[in-house]
Every structure is written in C-alpha cells, then in structure tokens.
Amino acid sequence: MSAVAMPRPAHVLTASQFDRELTDSLLQRAAELEGIRDNLLAGKIMATLFYEPSTRTRLSFESAMVRRGGEIISAEDASQTSSAVKGETLEDTIRVVGCYADLIVLRHPTVGASQRAALVSPVPLINAGDGSGEHPTQALLDIYTIKRELGSIDGKHIVLCGDLRFSRTVPSLVTLASLYNARFSLVSTPELAMAPEMVEALRNSGTHIVETADINEVIRDCDVLYPTRVQEERTDIRYNAGVVVDNALMQRLPERAIVMSPLPRRDEIAPEIDNDPRVAYFRQAANGVPVRMALLEALLT
Numbered sequence: 512m513s514a515v516a517m518p519r520p521a522h523v524l525t526a527s528q529f530d531r532e533l534t535d536s537l538l539q540r541a542a543e544l545e546g547i548r549d550n551l552l553a554g555k556i557m558a559t560l561f562y563e564p565s566t567r568t569r570l571s572f573e574s575a576m577v578r579r580g581g582e583i584i585s586a587e588d589a590s591q592t593s594s595a596v597k598g599e600t601l602e603d604t605i606r607v608v609g610c611y612a613d614l615i616v617l618r619h620p621t622v623g624a625s626q627r628a629a630l631v632s633p634v635p636l637i638n639a640g641d642g643s644g645e646h647p648t649q650a651l652l653d654i655y656t657i658k659r660e661l662g663s664i665d666g667k668h669i670v671l672c673g674d675l676r677f678s679r680t681v682p683s684l685v686t687l688a689s690l691y692n693a694r695f696s697l698v699s700t701p702e703l704a705m706a707p708e709m710v711e712a713l714r715n716s717g718t719h720i721v722e723t724a725d726i727n728e729v730i731r732d733c734d735v736l737y738p739t740r741v742q743e744e745r746t747d748i749r750y751n752a753g754v755v756v757d758n759a760l761m762q763r764l765p766e767r768a769i770v771m772s773p774l775p776r777r778d779e780i781a782p783e784i785d786n787d788p789r790v791a792y793f794r795q796a797a798n799g800v801p802v803r804m805a806l807l808e809a810l811l812t
C-alpha cells in the first residue's frame with residue numbers, strides 16, 4: 512500500500528480530526544511498516560521542538576524519521592534552551608523553525624499551543640502533547656496496540672483509571688476509540704474525574720460511559736485496563752488516584768484483557784505485574800515507531 516493521503520492542511524492537532532477511514536488506513540500502513548527501514552524520506556528534515564519533558568514521544572518520532580531515511584534537528588529542552596528564554600513568542604519560533612525543517616513536532620505545556628502554532632507554521636505540524644489538552648499521536652498508537660493485541664477495537668470495554676482530569680492521553684484515546692464504538696468505564700476520585708462537560712459531550716455523541724470510584728464494579732468485564740499517573744506537573748494533588756494495578760488486581764482482570772499505559776508509570780502500576788503476559792505497555796511504547804512512520808509518510812510525501 513502507498514502512503515495514506517492526509518487531508519490538507521496536513522497538521523495533526525487533535526484526535527477529533529480523524530475519521531474511521533483515515534484512522535483505519537493509518538493503522539494498516541503502520542502494520543506494513545513494522546521492522547522496515549528505507550529511504551523514502553531522504554532529504555526531509557523533522558524538527559522536534561519540546562517545551563516539556565519526553566522520552567517515548569520524542570525518541571520514537573526521531574527513530575521513525577531515521578528509519579525512513581530522514582534527518583532530525585531538535586530542541587529537546589526548548590523551554591530552557593530556545594529563544595523562549597529571551598521572551599520570543601511561540602508563533603515567532605514556529606515561523607523560524609518552519610524555515611529550517613519540513614515538519615515540526617511540538618510539545619508544549621499550554622492547552623491549544625499546537626493550534627496556535629499551526630496557524631503560522633509554513634510546514635506540517637504535529638501536536639505531541641499540549642498541556643492537559645490532547646495527545647493525538649499517542650491515541651493512534653494506543654488504538655493500534657488494542658487492535659494488534661486483541662484483534663479489533665470494535666466494542667471493546669476500556670477501563671480508564673487514575674488521573675482522568677489532567678491526562679491528555681485519555682481524551683484523545685476516548686475520541687479515537689469512540690470511532691470503533693468502544694465502551695468506557697472511568698474510575699477515579701472526584702478531584703481527578705474527567706471534566707463533566709467532556710463526559711456530557713461524549714454521552715451526547717452516543718458514547719457509552721460508566722463513572723465509578725470502585726474498579727471492582729467494572730474489572731470483570733474489562734478488555735483494556737488503562738491506568739494513568741497523576742499529572743503532578745499540572746496539579747497539586749500528590750496521591751495516587753485510588754487504583755493500584757498489582758498482582759491482586761490482576762487476578763480479577765479477565766485472561767483476555769490487556770494492561771496499557773502511556774507511561775511513565777509512578778505508583779499506579781506495581782512492577783510486580785511486569786512479567787504478566789497481559790501487560791502490554793512496553794509493547795505499546797514500541798508501537799509508537801511504526802505508527803509515527805506511517806504518519807510522517809502521510810504528511811511528507
């Protein structure tokens with residue numbers, strides 16, 4: 512199959528810009544690209560502009576670009592080392608970096624930063640996380656993982672627990688998985704519950720959502736358990752959000768289910784479960800590479 516055609520302007524800003532057809536083609540293309548190295552993107556330059564810490568997102572984008580023969584320029588610590596320190600606006604930085612690269616991958620602490628950046632970017636721009644807003648490429652690799660591990664995404668019961676208020680991977684995942692009629696259980700304390708407006712909007716669009724503080728009410732029928740750490744950089748809350756995925760909880764999780772996480776983990780996932788075959792979070796992290804290879808191809812060819 513050839514590159515997926517992205518509608519122009521070819522920015523990736525939010526999970527809600529993807530419809531089922533486009534998402535399916537990206538997932539299929541990613542599957543074809545697993546393990547591949549070629550020179551399709553030779554001569555292209557990708558800039559990674561990260562104003563917040565990152566391990567997986569930045570390095571898997573960079574690995575994806577290298578595997579397609581492209582090159583990388585990086586401000587991996589842009590809040591400290593870019594001209595932001597001198598008071599330059601994000602818009603001016605983007606205008607300039609867009610002259611040095613064919614594509615920009617941007618991570619920024621402010622919700623909506625990528626939308627603002629895309630308005631002035633002369634090249635395709637990818638939102639690699641904007642505060643507690645969105646993380647659309649994480650959602651793509653998340654549903655790729657669900658499909659790869661469980662055969663399909665359709666109708667799956669996804670149990671999201673932990674910090675559902677400040678997490679940006681959760682809203683993006685819910686948006687994309689809803690395209691496949693996934694069902695969701697939201698397990699959290701009231702302080703870390705998903706914003707009521709978001710829950711209402713999802714329900715109004717027909718998404719099936721159960722909210723509970725007790726994971727035991729929903730674990731028996733779970734296909735995907737998706738714990739998230741408390742986003743301490745965005746909240747003063749300093750306790751784990753009530754659910755710890757440990758050996759005791761794994762005994763109640765169905766055999767068919769998987770445990771996913773956008774990582775990093777803190778105390779919400781006990782390392783004692785790491786060798787359980789249902790633990791998919793490291794395989795999930797690896798899936799970032801083929802998914803981002805497919806995306807870069809779609810945006811740059």
Ligand code: ASP
Pocket residue numbers: 640646679680740773774775
């Ligand atoms: N790595 C993910 C993100 O950037 C999840 C997290 O940091 O907790 O949103």
